Amino acid sequence: MWTFLVVFLTVYTSMHAVFYYRVHVLLGERKGMALAFTVFLGLMILSPLLCRLLERTGWETQARVVAHVGYPWMGFLFLAFWCSLAVGFVNAVLWGLHRYAGVDVARIPQKPAAVVVLVAAGMLTLYGAFEASNLRVERIRLETEKLPPDVPRLVVAQISDVHLGLNGREGRAERILRAVRAADPDLLVSTGDLVDGAPHSLEPLLPLFQSVQPKLGKVAIVGNHEYYVGLQGAMDWTRRAGFTLLKDNATTLAGMLNVVGVDDTWKDRPETESGLLRSVPNGLFTLYLKHRPQVCPETVGLFDLQLSGHTHRGQIFPFSLFVALMYPFFNGTYDMGEGSVLHTSRGTGTWGPPIRVLAPPEITVIEIVRKD
Numbered sequence: 001m002w003t004f005l006v007v008f009l010t011v012y013t014s015m016h017a018v019f020y021y022r023v024h025v026l027l028g029e030r031k032g033m034a035l036a037f038t039v040f041l042g043l044m045i046l047s048p049l050l051c052r053l054l055e056r057t058g059w060e061t062q063a064r065v066v067a068h069v070g071y072p073w074m075g076f077l078f079l080a081f082w083c084s085l086a087v088g089f090v091n092a093v094l095w096g097l098h099r100y101a102g103v104d105v106a107r108i109p110q111k112p113a114a115v116v117v118l119v120a121a122g123m124l125t126l127y128g129a130f131e132a133s134n135l136r137v138e139r140i141r142l143e144t145e146k147l148p149p150d151v152p153r154l155v156v157a158q159i160s161d162v163h164l165g166l167n168g169r170e171g172r173a174e175r176i177l178r179a180v181r182a183a184d185p186d187l188l189v190s191t192g193d194l195v196d197g198a199p200h201s202l203e204p205l206l207p208l209f210q211s212v213q214p215k216l217g218k219v220a221i222v223g224n225h226e227y228y229v230g231l232q233g234a235m236d237w238t239r240r241a242g243f244t245l246l247k248d249n250a251t252t253l254a255g256m257l258n259v260v261g262v263d264d265t266w267k268d269r270p271e272t273e274s275g276l277l278r279s280v281p282n283g284l285f286t287l288y289l290k291h292r293p294q295v296c297p298e299t300v301g302l303f304d305l306q307l308s309g310h311t312h313r314g315q316i317f318p319f320s321l322f323v324a325l326m327y328p329f330f331n332g333t334y335d336m337g338e339g340s341v342l343h344t345s346r347g348t349g350t351w352g353p354p355i356r357v358l359a360p361p362e363i364t365v366i367e368i369v370r371k372d
Contacts (some may be wrong), residue, residue, distance in 0.1 A: 019080050019305065026114050040087060047069065075125055091107040155185045158364040158366065159188070160190065162194050173208050187257070190218070192264060193223035224310070243263075248276065256284070269296070292308060
């Protein structure tokens with residue numbers, strides 16, 4: 001956790017420094033404005049930590065105020081950082097053409113460059129807010145010989161990375177559950193990071209989740225953010241919301257379907273994962289819930305469908321390029337061979353900034369059909 005905080009603060013501060021360098025020219029010689037701007041940036045750097053601190057000490061209203069300012073700013077800052085780098089790259093190319101090719105071109109002046117960064121980042125932030133609210137339903141159809149003879153079809157709905165917290169509350173939950181009800185699934189699964197705030201502050205959301213009661217119930221696993229906010233409290237809230245929580249264990253639902261869920265971890269655990277998958281009855285379709293889209297080679301062939309999340313498809317482009325390097329199976333559906341399929345959700349909510357750019361949120365609806 002401390003390593004994460006040090007890395008986050010270092011990277012986030014560096015992004016603010018680049019942004020300040022690009023736009024401070026607009027302040028001119030007004031030292032008071034420059035000082036106020038610097039203080040504001042400092043507060044924004046600390047705002048994610050301040051949110052957590054205020055929430056944990058019971059200052060929920062104050063925490064929500066900070067969150068409603070700090071997290072949208074984070075999204076804007078991310079985009080402004082990349083826009084700043086893009087302007088810098090263009091100026092570097094223009095300088096190179098002038099210096100080495102003798103082309104008579106001038107670099108973009110500082111003030112127009114600053115305006116371009118602010119306008120572009122602002123427009124992308126507005127678009128990102130729209131995209132984050134544009135929940136999509138992704139559909140997958142799998143044929144199998146592993147359904148019982150009297151069960152021609154099962155429908156599973158997957159939500160992932162909902163991040164219920166200071167920003168993601170009633171509006172987000174209602175929108176998601178409305179889409180779940182429309183899908184009319186036999187089973188609802190959550191593949192981690194459902195809770196991302198103090199569980200006591202999420203009490204008003206419990207009736208919303210409790211009201212959704214698919215025929216085969218609701219099953220969840222924990223993600224890394226449940227650990228960040230306090231694992232035991234997050235698990236208790238998830239159970240009270242009506243989910244059966246699988247944490248390195250398995251269950252068979254109504255003699256129709258095996259569901260195996262593993263704890264969140266950075267590393268594969270061949271003995272634990274393969275042992276769990278072998279513990280369920282053979283001959284039934286096996287649904288494998290694992291927060292991170294990592295496929296342990298020893299498990300291929302032991303599950304029929306692995307459902308994962310975690311990556312958000314980068315959430316804000318171009319972070320998707322870096323996420324793809326870390327997680328090769330970072331978005332969509334993959335045939336792993338030996339009858340095993342992996343689907344990685346883009347996530348149903350947002351972490352931190354309430355925006356998405358080229359990574360719209362999704363609910364996944366899987367139709368499992370008996371092959372004749």
